[in-house]
Amino acid sequence: MRRIRRPSHATVIAYLALFVALGGTAMASLIITSNSQVASNTISGHKPPSGKHANIIAGSINGKDIADRSGVDTCKAPLVKKFGAICAGSDGVARTWYDAISRCSSLGLRLPSFSEAMTLSANYDVPGVSGSQVFWTDEDTGSGNVQVVNDASGAFLDSKAASHQTVCVTDPSA
Numbered sequence: 001m002r003r004i005r006r007p008s009h010a011t012v013i014a015y016l017a018l019f020v021a022l023g024g025t026a027m028a029s030l031i032i033t034s035n036s037q038v039a040s041n042t043i044s045g046h047k048p049p050s051g052k053h054a055n056i057i058a059g060s061i062n063g064k065d066i067a068d069r070s071g072v073d074t075c076k077a078p079l080v081k082k083f084g085a086i087c088a089g090s091d092g093v094a095r096t097w098y099d100a101i102s103r104c105s106s107l108g109l110r111l112p113s114f115s116e117a118m119t120l121s122a123n124y125d126v127p128g129v130s131g132s133q134v135f136w137t138d139e140d141t142g143s144g145n146v147q148v149v150n151d152a153s154g155a156f157l158d159s160k161a162a163s164h165q166t167v168c169v170t171d172p173s174a
Contacts, residue, residue, distance in 0.1 A: 080109065080170060083124045086116050090128020090135070090167045097146050097160040100136045109168035111138040116169055117149040126151060128165055134158070135165040 007015075075082045080089030095103060104110050112120065117137045120126045129135050132152040139147035145157040148164055158164070 075170070080168065081127070083120060083127075086112070086120060086169055087171070088112065088116075088120055088124075088127055088167055088169045090126075090165060092128040093166055094133075094163040095136075095166050096163055097136055100164070100166040101138075103166050104168035107168055109170050111136050112167060112169040113137060114139040114147050114149075114155070117147075117167070118155065120167070121149050121151050121154075126167060128167060133165050135167045 075087035080087040089109075091103075093103075100111060112135075114137045117135065126135065129151060132150060134148045134150045137147045137149060137155075140160075141147065141157060144160060146160055147155055148158045148162075149155050
């Protein structure tokens with residue numbers, strides 16, 4: 001008959017740690033079953049403000065805090081508002097392409113892609129662009145020209161040194 005060996009201290013500690021790790025997450029999901037069980041000043045999104053705040057802080061939860069980002073409108077009003085699946089805005093100022101890029105990036109935004117610009121032009125009243133004004137896209141052709149979009153006549157190429165309206169965009173789930 002074989003004798004069963006007693007486990008070492010390291011094995012016992014490893015099993016104990018595994019038990020706590022696996023059981024701990026299951027216990028947490030059983031402990032909190034409704035919002036009323038959560039104390040005030042305890043939950044915030046990825047950027048909680050300092051100081052006292054409510055249970056869930058207004059404006060602190062956005063698409064970064066939700067797994068599939070569904071239904072969360074993170075357009076940064078009043079800079080941009082939602083147009084379909086695109087957040088867009090403009091101060092109505094004409095700039096060179098480089099200045100337009102700088103303006104948008106200083107706001108944490110970007111110039112629209114060509115397809116976003118065409119979608120805005122075809123389906124919406126583009127913010128900050130009126131009549132036959134042209135606005136920049138981020139489509140650099142590499143030859144000193146950039147794709148621009150006009151509400152009235154569609155798209156064409158123009159020099160980066162030209163001045164056109166600046167429309168800044170962001171992904172609404174960003």
